[in-house]
Amino acid sequence: MEPTESLEDQLIELQSRQAFQDDSIQSLSDELAKQQLEIERLGRMVKLLSEQLKQVGTGPTSNPADEPPPPHY
Template structure:
């Protein structure tokens, strides 16, 4: 195998590797966006759950129903 064909082979491999790296990078960027969105949703759900829990906790001040 002569030097020119070896260089051409390496250039071809490099081109494929660059394409693969870019594809992987695009996937990582999209996954990061999804993670950030899920974290925001989780925070909103946690706040909502805390609000609902505090609402239920304040309902405990009522007298029990007469059948107790």
Template sequence: MSVELRLMELETRVAFQDDALMTMSDEIARQQRDIERLQLQLAALARRQEDLAGQVGEPLGDEPPPPHY
């Protein structure tokens, strides 16, 4: 196999690897945005749950177990 052919093969491999890395990087960035959005939604839901528990007068989750326990 000639040096030129090997060099061309290596350049092709590097190009495919660069593309794969860019695709993975874009996906990781998208997932990070999704995680941040979900964390904000979770925090909002937790605040809402606390507000509702305050309106009821007792904290949610501190209820005694049902009689069959």
């Protein structure tokens, strides 16, 4: 094998690896973007549920002493 053929083979191998790595990086980047959107959506849901929980906690029956007695009393 001539040295130039070996260099060509090495160059082709490196280009092939770079193409694979570029594709992998793009896939990871896309997945990361999806996860970030999901995290933001879940954060908004947690905030909304927290606000709803606060409203329920400050409702008219938030103090057990304010509740009417059960029917059997």
